[in-house]
Amino acid sequence: MDGTLIDSTPGVLKAWSIFSDDYSLGDSEKVAHETHGRRLYDSLQEYCKIDNEAKLLAEIDRFEDEVITGGPTALPGAINLVNQALICFVIASNKYAPRALEKAGIPLPAAGIVTSNDVTAGKPYPAPYLAGAVKCGVNPTNCLVVEDAISGLRSGRAAGSKTLAVCTSTRREVLLACDAPPDYIVDDLTQ
Numbered sequence: 145m146d147g148t149l150i151d152s153t154p155g156v157l158k159a160w161s162i163f164s165d166d167y168s169l170g171d172s173e174k175v176a177h178e179t180h181g182r183r184l185y186d187s188l189q190e191y192c193k194i195d196n197e198a199k200l201l202a203e204i205d206r207f208e209d210e211v212i213t214g215g216p217t218a219l220p221g222a223i224n225l226v227n228q229a230l231i232c233f234v235i236a237s238n239k240y241a242p243r244a245l246e247k248a249g250i251p252l253p254a255a256g257i258v259t260s261n262d263v264t265a266g267k268p269y270p271a272p273y274l275a276g277a278v279k280c281g282v283n284p285t286n287c288l289v290v291e292d293a294i295s296g297l298r299s300g301r302a303a304g305s306k307t308l309a310v311c312t313s314t315r316r317e318v319l320l321a322c323d324a325p326p327d328y329i330v331d332d333l334t335q
Contacts, residue, residue, distance in 0.1 A: 163188075182295050188203055222250055266299075270304075
């Protein structure tokens with residue numbers, strides 16, 4: 145969702161700046177880059193060393209509130225794609241996703257959404273896209289995974305799906321050189 149359908153970059157960078165200060169993480173932009181496309185649950189556990197479940201969930205809420213405050217916006221072609229295709233979003237947490245989509249003006253797809261709360265292993269593992277295929281009622285080999293992050297490309301490939309990379313947050317040459325290069329690549333969803 146973030147980086148494929150919406151641009152949440154300003155809010156994400158602001159949130160990582162705050163968390164980098166609060167948890168002495170160092171370069172917040174480096175942390176944002178390293179965690180791009182991964183579940184926030186996993187990223188906060190790893191980088192902030194939060195092992196208390198209640199605190200972790202509270203910090204996820206705080207982080208996501210900062211991202212929403214940053215004003216996610218729809219990326220070019222996103223609304224048109226959602227209105228024309230059998231689609232299921234494989235996205236962030238169950239609290240953040242609906243708020244971010246609403247703020248960006250993107251309708252929820254008819255097939256529904258799979259959130260990070262619905263799987264035990266997030267990207268780069270195949271579980272998110274396998275769950276999306278089940279929700280859409282199709283074999284994952286008949287799905288096209290649209291991603292802007294290397295971890296998402298790995299996840300889609302591991303699920304057995306074809307992948308389409310959008311160059312909205314990761315440079316084309318980086319996406320093409322990764323260990324899970326996309327089957328297709330475009331600048332944005334207008335193409």
